[in-house]
Amino acid sequence: MKHIVSCEIIKDLLPNYIENILSNEGNELVKSHIDSCSNCRKECEIISSNLSIDSIGKAKVDYLKKINKKFLIILISLLLVTVISTILLVFYSEPNIDEGILTLIFLVFVIIAxxxxYVIPLIGLVFSIVYLKKTHKKFLIIPIIIFGILLFKSLYIYIRNLIYY
Ligand SMILES: [Zn+2]
Known part of the structure; x- marks a missing residue:
């Protein structure tokens, strides 16, 4: 079958045809050509599949950006909670074990402590390291150092007390 327009012209029009920005006349022209020309039909399929991959890639990037934002918010809140609680813990030194209700209160206090x-600095440390590896943002060294110091300081005191008793 002889084509009214050449394949070259159709190939030029294909990207616009796929994105649906051609005039009605242009649309009809490409559509009728594709129906009768297998070469251009294949070309059309290739371009449209590439375009959909592009949009999937963009969606992925957007999704990752959202995750990174959530990650950062969690990290900052962990850091804030840790710093504030550590300051509070300095003012409220651990009480001695007493009888009755005081024991229960102490138990709750110990669990919170x-x-x-241990738990928050550990989570913070893991979060910051994972986040640093993902984004390569250098300022993340700061939370890593803070969480690291807090965790190792606590562990050091814990081990020292174990040796003492
Ligand atoms: Zn053709």
Missing amino acids: IIIK
């Missing part, structure tokens, strides 16, 4: 002293 353990979470603040």
